[in-house]
Amino acid sequence: MALLRKELEVLAAKMMDGSISPVEQHRLNEWLDEQMVKDSYELETSFATDAEDLRRRMLVRILEVAQPVKAGKGLKSPFVWWSSAAAAVIILVLGGIWFFDGRLQTENDQIKSVHADDIAPGGNSAVLTMADGSKVELSRKQNGIVIAGDVRYADGSAVLASRVENQESKDQTNSTEAVAWELMSITTPKGGTYQITLPDGSEVWLNAASTLKYPSRFSGSERVVELIGEAYFSIRESVKKGIGEKDKNSTKIPFKVMSAGQTVEVLGTEFNITAYPDETAIITTLIKGSVQLCGDAAGTKVSLIPNEQGVFFNGNITKEKVDVSTAIAWKEGFFAFDGLPPETAFAQLGRWYDMDVSYQGNIPQVGFFGIIERSKPLGTILKVLEKSGVKFKVMQEHGRNQLVVISE
Known part of the structure; x- marks a missing residue:
């Protein structure tokens, strides 16, 4: 999974000040996992003894490696930069437990994917x-x-x-x-x-x-x-x-x-x-x-x-x-998307299927059309909306379903 340089900086900063959302946290985790497969990184255990100090060091390191390279000094390859950034924000892995954002989490506590067809209507x-x-x-x-x-x-x-x-x-x-x-x-x-x-x-x-x-x-x-x-x-x-x-x-x-x-x-x-x-x-x-x-x-x-x-x-x-x-379509048991703005349509889905909605990228600038029964599982609804060119993924953290709207 690729992350733009600016996006990585923003996600890391959010992680350190505690404002990162579960979905953003998951994206950062996925990127870090990919970097760990490419190379092996080690941190001294003392590095993570203090949560606040860990956050501060990670942020400082990211800002250091993200500085533009001056002319005449040579250019780093994209892989070198990504590897440096990965080392700056790497998660401390000790005994199968991840120390991240000041919390102890087992792998079972991480966000997991959910099949949309498994989410029943209200x-x-x-x-x-x-x-x-x-x-x-x-x-x-x-x-x-x-x-x-x-x-x-x-x-x-x-x-x-x-x-x-x-x-x-x-x-x-x-x-x-x-x-x-x-x-x-x-x-x-x-x-x-x-x-x-x-x-x-x-x-x-x-x-x-x-x-x-x-x-x-x-x-x-x-x-x-x-x-x-x-x-x-x-x-x-x-x-x-x-x-x-x-x-x-x-x-x-x-x-x-x-x-x-x-x-x-x-x-x-x-x-x-x-x-x-x-x-x-x-x-x-x-x-x-x-x-x-x-x-x-x-x-x-x-x-x-x-x-x-x-x-x-x-x-x-x-x-x-x-x-x-x-x-009044909802009263008769239907979703009626007649050119409905995406935010309004997704809010309706969130309320009916009892889930949170977040956006990966910009909010899609499209209108949704169609009449769909509210008795259908979420997967059926998403397949219809995907015809507008919008992609989705459904995830779950601590038992709470989340719909992630993916856009360019």
């Missing part, structure tokens, strides 16, 4: 957090829960033996105070998805690595939930009855979804929100009905009609016409 998985902070791991054999006084699975079987505390008999005029103490949440991990039917009958489908915070019952003049991640909402219209024979004063109760500086307000509609913390924008896609987007800081308001998508970025909201089937 499935039903979520954790329910009750008002008192207690947590319940929901059944993977079920696909959703219903909040209606008590908590049950979609098939009617009980999740909890005890009922969620009911405050129907209390006069609650302040909705914020009413729900604060009985706030609950449902969280899906990477590789997880789950459905929840809220107390008002509205339905929410959570994508992987997402959290929905909601009250155990809605009361007052509005229904408010908070979303981190991605979810599809199907909101049921709710009416607060007025006083009088014909209920002339009846009013519709709005439903609000709060997400990192944006509020979506609806009455009865279907829409999708993507609001992951590691992404720069919040994307709202309207399927049915109408919604109003509000930027909490600036107070900007934008209304959407079906087949429109709103993008909240840096406090501003823009909108455009879109094919909504792409935005």
Whole structure:
């Protein structure tokens, strides 16, 4: 494996200051292994008695051998330079144990390759957090829960033996105070998805690595939930009855979804929100009905009609016409790559297959196209994406899967 001179310097410096990633560490290890096969290097055992001193000496030596050769002094061959650099950063091998970056590691602890077809897709998985902070791991054999006084699975079987505390008999005029103490949440991990039917009958489908915070019952003049991640909402219209024979004063109760500086307000509609913390924008896609987007800081308001998508970025909201089937494909069990930027596509894979994503080289400047079932193993997905000219390798360290995207 070849490493450019500058790249070797960068990797060595990262190793010594502790900022090197597992994937970068693996690349440096591979290069060193190759050099050790070509030549034999020895270091005094006292050289490695102090981790900090070892780091300092290795960095100094690399910088020494990496200096350009002056004219008139003769040129070193590439092999000579690489051998010198290898000697500068060589790992101390004693009794089958590698002393590296201040740690003792056996060969079994090193990063190992993983066959992509062995990485299974995600499935039903979520954790329910009750008002008192207690947590319940929901059944993977079920696909959703219903909040209606008590908590049950979609098939009617009980999740909890005890009922969620009911405050129907209390006069609650302040909705914020009413729900604060009985706030609950449902969280899906990477590789997880789950459905929840809220107390008002509205339905929410959570994508992987997402959290929905909601009250155990809605009361007052509005229904408010908070979303981190991605979810599809199907909101049921709710009416607060007025006083009088014909209920002339009846009013519709709005439903609000709060997400990192944006509020979506609806009455009865279907829409999708993507609001992951590691992404720069919040994307709202309207399927049915109408919604109003509000930027909490600036107070900007934008209304959407079906087949429109709103993008909240840096406090501003823009909108455009879109094919909504792409935005909600995940809910139907598909990845929809319709010219999707690589970083967005790989982030989706990382969340669904529960793995970290890193890049070897530059981030590919290509668009991905295709519709693929999310039920397929990772290897199937990668074979499709490789048609765009991007290469991959899958590795594992300490039980954690990593997708390495390789580009020129």
